[in-house]
Amino acid sequence: MNGEFINVFDEIWYLDAECIEDLGDYARVIIRLGNITKLNLNKITDYVDIQNSTAWVSFEYKDELIRWEMKVDDDWLDREIFKKFNELIKTEQSMKLYISILDQGCLVGYFNKEQVFELNKLTKYKFEEY
Numbered sequence: 241m242n243g244e245f246i247n248v249f250d251e252i253w254y255l256d257a258e259c260i261e262d263l264g265d266y267a268r269v270i271i272r273l274g275n276i277t278k279l280n281l282n283k284i285t286d287y288v289d290i291q292n293s294t295a296w297v298s299f300e301y302k303d304e305l306i307r308w309e310m311k312v313d314d315d316w317l318d319r320e321i322f323k324k325f326n327e328l329i330k331t332e333q334s335m336k337l338y339i340s341i342l343d344q345g346c347l348v349g350y351f352n353k354e355q356v357f358e359l360n361k362l363t364k365y366k367f368e369e370y
Contacts, residue, residue, distance in 0.1 A: 251276060251349060251350050251351070252276075252347060252348070252349040252350075253272060253276060253347070253348045253349075254342075254345060254346075254347055254348075255269075255272075255317070255345060255346055255347075255348055256344060256345045257316055257317045257319070257344055257345055257346055258315050258316055258317075258344050259315070259317055260288055260290075260295065260310075260312075260315050260316065260317050260318075261288070261290065261315045262288055263286065263287065263288055264286065264288075265286065265288055266286035266288060266295060266296075266297035266310060266321070267284045267285060267286040267297060269297070269317065269321060270284050270286075270297055270299055270321075271284055273321075273325050273337070273348075274299075276337070276348065276349075276350045277325075277329060277335070277337070277350050279301065279329065280301070281299045281300065281301055282299065282300040282301075283298070283299060283300040283305070284297075284298075284299040285297070285298055285299070286298070290312060290314065290315065293312040294312065295309070295310040295311075295312050295318070296308060296309050296310055297310060297321075301328065306328065308321065308324050319339070319346075319370060322337050322339055322348070322370040323370050325337055326369065326370065334352045334353065335350055335351060335352050336350070336351070336352075336369055337349070337350055337369075337370065338350075338351055338356050338367035338368060338369055338370070339367065339368060339369075339370040340365040340366055340367045340368070342365060347365060347367070349367055351367070
């Protein structure tokens with residue numbers, strides 16, 4: 241009530257896709273994706289230099305260092321991060337990240353196919369695998 245944001249649950253997240261401006265922005269995205277998926281991600285770091293069109297994020301997962309180069313488009317999130325994350329977790333259960341695009345933002349959810357099917361019947365905002 242005092243303006244403080246309270247995260248009710250981790251399985252769905254509203255993300256303003258115009259959010260990449262400086263160091264730490266991609267790291268925050270990976271941290272949140274880790275929370276949604278309950279994956280144990282460590283040593284999360286990033287580099288963002290909009291002026292020089294350079295951005296990357298790295299982290300450790302299952303004792304392997306992962307580093308992804310990210311496309312720079314002003315301050316817009318490279319949505320390929322969702323596809324890369326799904327590729328990374330493809331052996332984990334039957335769950336995947338699903339995205340519903342809402343103008344400049346998106347809803348990011350971590351569901352199985354049955355959950356997405358049922359959710360898409362209930363709302364006009366359709367979730368799709370990215």
